Amino acid sequence: MQPRTGYVVVVVGAGIAGLSAAHAILADDHGAGADAPRVTVLEAADRVGGVLHGVEVGGQVVDVGAESMLYGNDDARWLVSSLGLDDRITHPATTSASVWSRGRLVPLPKGTLMGVPRSPRGAGDVLTEDEAADLREASTVQHPPVHLPDLPVGPALAERVGRAVVDRLVEPLLGGVYAGRVDDLSMRSTMPRLWTAVAAGEPVLDAVAAIVPEPREPDPDAPPRHVFFTIEGGTNVVPRVLHDRLLADGADVRTGWPVERIEPLGDRYRVVGPHGAIEADAVVVALPAPQAAGVLAAFVPAAAHALVGVELASMAVVTMAFDRTEIGALPGSGFLVPAVERRDIKAATFSSGKWPWVDALSPDTVWLRTSLGRAGEAEVLDLPDEQILDLALADLAAALGRELPTPVDTHVQRWVGGLPQYGVGHADRVGTVRAAVGRLPGLAVAGATYDGVGIAATIGSARAAARIVRDHLAGAAAGTLTEGDAG
Numbered sequence: 001m002q003p004r005t006g007y008v009v010v011v012v013g014a015g016i017a018g019l020s021a022a023h024a025i026l027a028d029d030h031g032a033g034a035d036a037p038r039v040t041v042l043e044a045a046d047r048v049g050g051v052l053h054g055v056e057v058g059g060q061v062v063d064v065g066a067e068s069m070l071y072g073n074d075d076a077r078w079l080v081s082s083l084g085l086d087d088r089i090t091h092p093a094t095t096s097a098s099v100w101s102r103g104r105l106v107p108l109p110k111g112t113l114m115g116v117p118r119s120p121r122g123a124g125d126v127l128t129e130d131e132a133a134d135l136r137e138a139s140t141v142q143h144p145p146v147h148l149p150d151l152p153v154g155p156a157l158a159e160r161v162g163r164a165v166v167d168r169l170v171e172p173l174l175g176g177v178y179a180g181r182v183d184d185l186s187m188r189s190t191m192p193r194l195w196t197a198v199a200a201g202e203p204v205l206d207a208v209a210a211i212v213p214e215p216r217e218p219d220p221d222a223p224p225r226h227v228f229f230t231i232e233g234g235t236n237v238v239p240r241v242l243h244d245r246l247l248a249d250g251a252d253v254r255t256g257w258p259v260e261r262i263e264p265l266g267d268r269y270r271v272v273g274p275h276g277a278i279e280a281d282a283v284v285v286a287l288p289a290p291q292a293a294g295v296l297a298a299f300v301p302a303a304a305h306a307l308v309g310v311e312l313a314s315m316a317v318v319t320m321a322f323d324r325t326e327i328g329a330l331p332g333s334g335f336l337v338p339a340v341e342r343r344d345i346k347a348a349t350f351s352s353g354k355w356p357w358v359d360a361l362s363p364d365t366v367w368l369r370t371s372l373g374r375a376g377e378a379e380v381l382d383l384p385d386e387q388i389l390d391l392a393l394a395d396l397a398a399a400l401g402r403e404l405p406t407p408v409d410t411h412v413q414r415w416v417g418g419l420p421q422y423g424v425g426h427a428d429r430v431g432t433v434r435a436a437v438g439r440l441p442g443l444a445v446a447g448a449t450y451d452g453v454g455i456a457a458t459i460g461s462a463r464a465a466a467r468i469v470r471d472h473l474a475g476a477a478a479g480t481l482t483e484g485d486a487g
């Protein structure tokens with residue numbers, strides 16, 4: 001690229017990844033230097049935010065997609081701080097959740113790593129006596145180091161802690177994050193720290209005890225140990241504020257602008273869609289795997305081929321508003337449903353009990369939500385809204401052991417291909433994508449496919465993509481090749 005100024009960057013996709021990448025590029029948050037480029041964000045839908053989405057239910061806007069972020073994560077905190085949202089951070093009022101297991105709501109044990117306990121006693125009351133004995137016995141067996149690049153979570157852990165821990169605890173917790181099947185998910189990618197221990201032949205419970213702090217009784221004098229947070233108004237506030245900030249910083253954000261392909265244009269790029277073509281010095285592809293594969297197919301076939309191998313889970317989120325007096329007390333923040341229970345819902349969140357900001361929305365109304373569908377079980381999404389709602393209400397009533405009043409309002413949100421599945425070998429697929437894309441100076445990928453599916457990890461991937469872009473432009477402005485350019 002010839003040294004010049006006035007560079008143009010196109011970001012494809014305006015989910016949290018694309019918006020964060022655009023923001024990080026304009027903010028130059030790692031300080032590559034050189035002038036800020038002109039940034040255009042292209043989004044196929046008629047709104048920004050992707051899975052971070054709010055809808056009016058019962059007269060108030062509540063989240064119908066993602067609803068919480070990891071508090072200890074630097075990338076999520078950077079974004080919130082840089083948007084001036086620190087004073088709107090709020091944490092769950094309760095972290096006590098349950099597992100709907102064998103017809104009872106059983107307290108979800110604390111101090112586990114995605115359901116794997118620190119000690120045989122750590123599985124709480126979820127296991128039967130025989131299953132608890134299996135866990136004790138399995139945890140005494142020595143396993144040799146694993147000389148494989150990856151293993152599926154379910155079988156690997158079943159050997160080490162017993163199948164019941166996998167089915168009753170790990171599956172609902174990991175399933176909650178990935179909407180996935182524990183027997184297909186990659187241990188290396190979904191439980192990396194435990195994978196390191198398993199690969200080294202270390203006992204699993206010892207490894208968990210080293211990673212997870214011992215649960216302690218709440219101490220009113222100690223500072224609270226927050227794990228999750230959101231913003232008052234919900235996570236849907238973040239993309240809206242980001243959008244406004246991007247406009248204020250001079251970015252051009254176009255909705256209803258689906259990108260069809262990216263083409264080479266000398267040492268630059270052409271981003272093409274039905275509304276025309278935009279020339280760019282650098283491009284961030286912040287799309288779900290199938291769409292990213294589509295736009296890269298002709299230009300970077302190796303990346304597209306690897307991306308096509310990423311399976312996606314689809315799910316529906318059913319949000320309900322109830323009269324507060326009629327529905328009465330609800331226990332804790334909600335409950336998870338193990339797949340072995342063969343229920344329609346896989347989780348329920350009692351939003352008003354969990355989030356102080358939801359509780360404060362109304363003295364008369366409470367909100368809760370349930371999710372249905374997981375990887376390989378998308379049929380539920382084909383049902384009409386009323387049937388999905390009926391399934392959700394029937395399971396809720398069965399779990400709570402009582403009839404429920406008629407909701408004052410409901411909303412069914414379908415998330416088709418909402419969550420990428422980190423299947424066995426995912427890390428290698430991501431490595432292939434990044435290697436192929438990395439050979440093209442100024443091209444970068446970001447989103448839930450790469451460094452973790454959570455919002456925080458997605459923001460991290462966006463910041464990494466922004467760094468690639470800014471380093472490339474800084475190198476170009478100085479008339480030098482950057483390290484990435486040489487790669």
Ligand SMILES: Cc1cc2nc3c(=O)[nH]c(=O)nc-3n(C[C@H](O)[C@H](O)[C@H](O)COP(=O)(O)OP(=O)(O)OC[C@H]3O[C@@H](n4cnc5c(N)ncnc54)[C@H](O)[C@@H]3O)c2cc1C
Nearest residue numbers: 013015016017044050051066067068259418447448454455
């Ligand atoms: C129901 C649900 C609940 C979740 N809950 C949580 C949670 O509580 N906490 C958490 O941390 N994570 C949660 N997640 C995960 C997390 O929200 C997502 O992984 C993350 O938001 C993904 O962001 P993204 O920008 O990568 O993708 P997306 O949000 O999918 O954004 C991609 C964008 O690209 C656009 N697009 C697609 N094709 C094109 C094209 N050809 N041209 C232009 N634009 C295009 C799409 O319209 C979309 O806006 C949840 C996910 C789901 C589905």
